[in-house]
Amino acid sequence: MAYEVIRAEFRTELHARWSVFFDHLRVPWAYEPVTFYDSEGSPRTPAFWLPEQRIWFMAEVEAPVWWGRFAMAASGCDEWLGDRDQEAESCLPVQVPEEWHGKALLTEGPFFPDDTAGVDTWGRPDPWNGPWRFHEANGMSVYGDEPYQWTMCPQCGSFGAEFCGYAERLPCGCLDDREHHKVAGGSDKRLLAAYRVAQLEWAGEEEAPPSRHPACPHCAGRPPAQHSVRVPLGEDVRGPAGRSC
DSSP states (O other), X not given: OOEEEEEEEESSHHHHHHHHHHHHTTOOOEESOOOEEETTOOEEOOSEEETTTTEEEEEESSOOTTHHHHHHHHTTOOOOOOOSSHHHHTOOXXXXXXXXXXXXXXXXXXXXXXXXXXXXXXXXXOTTSSTTTTSTTSSEEETTEEEEEEXXXXXXXXXEEEETTBGGGSTTOTTOSTTOOSOBGGGXXXXXXXXXXXXXXXXXXXXXXXXXXXOOTTSTTOOOEEEEEEEETTOOTTOSSSOOO
C-alpha cells in the first residue's frame, strides 16, 4: 500500500503529544480537518477526528465555551442539557452535517495521562487509579456523561473510548456476554506504552528544535508543535457515514 507523509502543525503541545499517542497505536487521525459554524457564522474547529472510531477529540487546558453545543450537534442530539457556565449557556447552536456525526470527547486540564496501571486492593484493573487519576473527571467527557477513557479489546485489539474504559462496550462485541462485565481496559499495556511514548517525546530537551517546538498558546511568536503522520494515499478521512454515537 502506498503512503503519503503529512506534516501537521499543532496549536498546542497537548495536541502534539496526543498525535504521538495515536501514531504509536496506529490509529488513523486527521487534525482540524473541518471547521463548523454556529447559526451566526462563528467558526468552531475541533482538534482531532478519528475516522475509524468516528470520534471527535479535543484536549485543552480549559474547554472552549462552545464545546458543549458542538458535542450536542455531533452526537445527533437535539436536546440542550444546559450548562452551569452562563457563557456556555449563551453559545449559539453549531451546525454539524450528518456525515460528520460521531462521539465528541473532551479532556480538560494541563495533564497528559501517564503509564500507571490502575489496580484495586484485590489486584483487579481499576479505572479510578490508573493513567487518568490526576484528571478531575478521572477521564474524558462526552455530551452529558463522564468519565470516558481510551480502552482496547483484549481479544481483537479494537481501540475506542468507553465509559470508565469498559472494554465490553466496544463495538467489536468480543466481550459482549454475561461472562465479561466491567472489563476495565484503560490500563491495557498497549495504551500504557503509548502514553509513555507521548510523555517522553520531548523529554530532556530544554528547548526543542524549531521544527518540533511545542507552542504555548500564551507565547506569541513561537512556532507550533509539529509531527508527521502517514496515511494511505486517497483515503477519505471521514470514514463511512451514517453511524453516530
